[in-house]
Amino acid sequence: MTHRNPNNIFIQGAISPSQIGKDIAAHQGKTRIGGHSIFLGQVRADEMQGQTVRAIEYTAYEAMALDKMHQIREAIFSKYSLVCLHVYHSLGIVASGEICLFVFSSSVHRKDAIMATEEIVNNIKSSLPIWGKEIFTNDEYQWKK
Amino acid sequence: MTHRNPNNIFIQGAISPSQIGKDIAAHQGKTRIGGHSIFLGQVRADEMQGQTVRAIEYTAYEAMALDKMHQIREAIFSKYSLVCLHVYHSLGIVASGEICLFVFSSSVHRKDAIMATEEIVNNIKSSLPIWGKEIFTNDEYQWKK
Amino acid sequence: MSVLEVLVFGQLTDSIGKDRIHFSYVQDTELFRKALNESFPGLRDKTFLLAVNQELVLKKKILKPGDTLALLPPFSGG
Amino acid sequence: MSVLEVLVFGQLTDSIGKDRIHFSYVQDTELFRKALNESFPGLRDKTFLLAVNQELVLKKKILKPGDTLALLPPFSGG
Numbered sequence: 001m002t003h004r005n006p007n008n009i010f011i012q013g014a015i016s017p018s019q020i021g022k023d024i025a026a027h028q029g030k031t032r033i034g035g036h037s038i039f040l041g042q043v044r045a046d047e048m049q050g051q052t053v054r055a056i057e058y059t060a061y062e063a064m065a066l067d068k069m070h071q072i073r074e075a076i077f078s079k080y081s082l083v084c085l086h087v088y089h090s091l092g093i094v095a096s097g098e099i100c101l102f103v104f105s106s107s108v109h110r111k112d113a114i115m116a117t118e119e120i121v122n123n124i125k126s127s128l129p130i131w132g133k134e135i136f137t138n139d140e141y142q143w144k145k
Numbered sequence: 146m147t148h149r150n151p152n153n154i155f156i157q158g159a160i161s162p163s164q165i166g167k168d169i170a171a172h173q174g175k176t177r178i179g180g181h182s183i184f185l186g187q188v189r190a191d192e193m194q195g196q197t198v199r200a201i202e203y204t205a206y207e208a209m210a211l212d213k214m215h216q217i218r219e220a221i222f223s224k225y226s227l228v229c230l231h232v233y234h235s236l237g238i239v240a241s242g243e244i245c246l247f248v249f250s251s252s253v254h255r256k257d258a259i260m261a262t263e264e265i266v267n268n269i270k271s272s273l274p275i276w277g278k279e280i281f282t283n284d285e286y287q288w289k290k
Numbered sequence: 291m292s293v294l295e296v297l298v299f300g301q302l303t304d305s306i307g308k309d310r311i312h313f314s315y316v317q318d319t320e321l322f323r324k325a326l327n328e329s330f331p332g333l334r335d336k337t338f339l340l341a342v343n344q345e346l347v348l349k350k351k352i353l354k355p356g357d358t359l360a361l362l363p364p365f366s367g368g
Numbered sequence: 369m370s371v372l373e374v375l376v377f378g379q380l381t382d383s384i385g386k387d388r389i390h391f392s393y394v395q396d397t398e399l400f401r402k403a404l405n406e407s408f409p410g411l412r413d414k415t416f417l418l419a420v421n422q423e424l425v426l427k428k429k430i431l432k433p434g435d436t437l438a439l440l441p442p443f444s445g446g
Contacts, residue, residue: 017173021166024185028162028242031190038183039259040169041446042251045176058445061377061438064422089445097173101446106187114184114263121255121446129419129438130445131378143379144444186368203367206299206360209344234367246368266368274341274360275367276300288301289366 009069009087010062014098015040023086027106033083035110037117041101043094051136055095056144061129062091072123079119080105080112087120089130154214154232155207159243160185168231172251178228180255182262186246188239196281200240201289206274207236217268224264225250225257232265234275292355294322300363305332313359319351322359338363370433372400378441383410391437397429400437416441 020040027033046053073085083106090100103120107113124130132144165185172178191198218230228251235245248265252258269275277289292315303309313329316322319340327334340347341360353359370393381387391407394400397418405412418425419438431437 017166017170018163019166020169021162021164024165024244025162027187028244031188031241033187034189036183036185036187037262038181038185039255040181040183041255042172042178042181043176044179044253059377060445061375061419061422061440064419064438067422096176099169099173108189110184110186110266114266117182118259121259125446126443128445129377129440129443131441132444143382143441145442204299205367206297206341206344206362209341209360212344270368271365273367274299274362274365276363277366278300288304288363290364 007086008066009089010060010065010091011088012090012092014090014094014100015088015102017099020099020102023102023104027084030083030106032108033106034108035113036104036106037110037113038105039101039103039117039121040099041121042099043096045096046134048134048136048142051138051140053096053134054137055093055135056100057093057133057135057141058089058091058100059131059133060089060091065128065130068127068129069124072120072127076105076116076120080107080116081109082107082112082116085116085120087124089124089128093135152215153211154234155205155210155236156233157235157237159235159239159245160233160247162244165244165247168247168249172229175228175251177253178251179253180258181249181251182255182258183250184246184248184262184266185244186266187244188241190241191279193279193281193287196283196285198241198279199282200238200280201245201277202238202280202286203234203236203245204276204278205234205236210273210275213272213274214269217265217272221261221265225252225261226254227252227257227261230261230265232269234269234273238280294353294355295358296326297358297360299361300366302333302336302338302361302363305336306330306361315355316353318353319347319359322353326361336363372431372433373436374404375436375438377439378444380411380414380416380439380441383414384408384439393433394431396431397425397437400431404439411439414441
């Protein structure tokens with residue numbers, strides 16, 4: 001299994017659903033794949049103290065996050081039999097209802113992709129130095145917990 | 146058995162990636178959702194006895210499958226906290242590399258959607274009366290196991 | 291005329307050559323399996339479940355005239 | 369002049385008012401935490417990890433002049 005170079009996972013702003021559709025379509029030539037497991041994180045319009053979250057602004061320690069993501073990829077590829085793996089995380093403003101995280105694992109048999117995606121999402125949340133600032137409709141904010 | 150108007154999960158031919166993108170986009174107004182978990186089944190170009198699978202032709206006992214799918218949905222909604230759940234399965238010819246199964250669960254917190262999708266996929270494979278006929282490049286076939 | 295409608299699926303359509311047949315009424319699913327094997331000896335070494343009116347039947351079940359049976363080889367959807 | 373570069377992230381940017389500061393060189397991470405708390409008393413009740421040159425540091429670590437430190441409050445990506 002060849003490992004890819006650590007790609008930049010960060011994109012500015014929301015991840016577009018039509019791009020997700022295109023990324024799925026781009027895998028139709030890989031006819032060893034039997035299953036894709038996708039996780040999408042979407043910004044919730046949570047209500048707190050009478051205010052509603054209208055967006056989350058993401059910042060990251062980018063160099064450290066990419067290095068850590070590379071380690072996560074290596075560990076996942078050595079643990080599961082994957083054909084490919086793509087991860088995208090937003091930076092900057094993502095409005096409520098928009099997508100901020102896209103994890104996309106593909107494998108010959110479904111189990112590997114399903115388990116890989118779940119584990120990667122958990123690792124991203126616990127281990128990547130990324131912070132979300134919840135911005136309310138009145139432009140006040142609080143740091144996401 | 147009361148008929149509770151189960152939704153039709155079946156679509157003729159392959160499931161298109163651009164439609165998947167549109168289905169994802171259609172959830173951006175549901176701002177309670179924090180995570181989507183998607184599984185896609187893709188037809189593999191498996192090689193057997195010197196032949197390559199060029200397509201799978203799916204048939205089903207449709208009425209029974211829809212009734213069973215309705216039971217699966219009810220059980221999943223009572224077990225997990227989901228905002229919504231969509232399932233599509235192809236009937237007829239799906240070429241290698243194309244998508245034949247689309248399971249799409251959405252929840253406030255990611256765990257529910259992830260566990261629901263995995264369980265639904267397992268249930269679909271084990272419990273729905275659907276059969277795949279693997280058609281080789283020389284037009285011979287074998288029934289999928 | 292009392293009949294049972296029988297739907298045939300998957301690889302069993304190859305064994306039987308049709309996807310729908312009619313059988314004279316018999317009283318229960320065990321008698322039905324016996325009659326089916328007599329009519330289609332090629333089914334003897336096949337694994338399949340029966341459904342009666344869309345419900346899987348794992349034990350002996352009494353049949354009514356007009357019931358719809360289905361012959362269900364192992365599922366392979368997804 | 370021997371300095372340590374310090375990157376500040378998340379809610380700590382509110383406490384410190386900047387996302388990058390410079391500190392006079394100290395020999396190890398425990399001395400650094402002490403100096404940091406003296407300069408920014410508001411950090412005393414904050415939870416955060418230190419990274420040195422992009423590596424998380426959970427125990428005391430010797431520092432070299434020119435090292436890049438980062439103050440990392442609990443992550444909240446995804």
